[in-house]
Amino acid sequence: MRFIIDECTGPAVARVLRQQGYDVFSVYEQARGIDDDEVIARALAEQRILVTNDKDFGQNVYRDKKLHNGIVLLRLRDQSAASKIAAVLGLLQFHSHRIEGAFVTVTEKRARFARL
DSSP: OEEEEOGGGOHHHHHHHHHTTOEEEEHHHHSTTOOHHHHHHHHHHTTOEEEEOOTHHHHHHHTSOOOOSOEEEEOOSOOSHHHHHHHHHHHHHHHHHHHTTOEEEEOSSOEEEEOO
C-alpha cells in the first residue's frame, strides 16, 4: 500500500508508516506548499492513498468529482501527532482491505467508508 501524507497531517505520521514498511510520500517533507489539486493529482497518478485532516478534500471528491485512489480523512478531536498515528495504525490494523478506492472518515471511535 502506498500513501501520500498531507502537509497538515505532518511528518510524524509519514515516519511511522515508513517504519511499518509502507511506501510514503510526505508533502510536508518533500513538496511543502503545493495546493490541494496538486496533492490529489499526485496521489491519483502515483496510486497513493491520501491521508489528511483537511476537510476540503471532501469537497474535492463530492462536489468537484475529483478521482482518487483512496482518501483517509482524520476527524480527530485530539490533533496531536500521537493521536493521528494511533488512528491511522488502527485503521490499517482492522480495515486495510477496505481503504483503497474509498473515502474513509476516521474519528477516535470509528471509521466510516464511502465509495462513489
